[in-house]
Amino acid sequence: MKMKEVKEADYIPFTGWIDKLKGLHARLEQNFKELDEFYQEVIDDHMDPNRQHVKEQDMVDVLLQLENDHSLSIDLTDDHIKGVLMNILAAGTDTTAATSVWAMTALMKNPRVMKKVQEEIRNVGGTKEFLDEDDIQNLSYLKAMIKETLRLHLPSQLLVPRESNKECIINGYRIPAKTILYVNAWAIQRDPEIWKNPEEFYPERFLDSSIDFRGRDFELIPFGAGRRICPGMPMAIVTLELVLANLLHSFDWELPQGMVKEDIDIEVLPGITQHKKNHLYLRAKTKSHTYK
């Protein structure tokens, strides 16, 4: 099931008829139906009386409680719960997974950075088996490396579309009311007028810099900015830090036999989230084992 198909009309509204011809509308309806049924099943499972015995509550249990309590200022319905689940699954998993792959890709192509980040992680981690959130606070180079990955390989290159609610002028261009606007964050984050050697994967650029991705520095906006900034940013960052720190702490990474770093491509799959087109195949090595 493809959830994130891009329609012509999303970019050029009057070409909407092409979407119909290509059968995208029918697929959209079908996807909606399948997803709705799936979320309904999740909700039904959580309402099963036998579930009372489950020790730890998850997010759906909490949302269902709020629905029953009527304690919020709005009346929560099953549709709201389905919407929240959809947001987390659609907006939250793909983006973080794609970014982890891009980080590993960039590290494999840049052994200098790989060595430096692993040294930092292993100095802090020592003999620990698993690095937790406290350990990660001290890993400034890892954080810079993740920022640099999000600068070069941001998963949502055009952010989410905006619509102008009234006419405005930007840099001398008149934007009529009700115009759909895309912000090309990809181009901003590689703009040679802003970044020195913009194509280079160079985490050091962030070590002595206050530039951050929290929506205040418009040269780095992988999570967007303003009212619609990504609400999942804190979760995304912690997930990326934990996943990458532990992958790099526990394993040494090698390319398959016969392959050199120059063979790793950075081609992108078309779609809303920018995934690496060709899989990144790596061998993970510990001191005692080699995994494939």
Ligand code: HEM
């Ligand atoms: C590396 C990971 C992620 C990146 C790069 C990312 C990026 C973005 C971007 C660029 C937007 C649009 C913001 C704008 O246009 O101003 C967005 C929206 C959103 N993101 Fe994320 N995101 C990530 C992870 C997550 C996670 C983990 C969640 C939830 C658990 C999440 C939930 C959302 C939601 C619900 C929206 C829509 C907000 C709205 O329209 O008001 N994202 N994200």
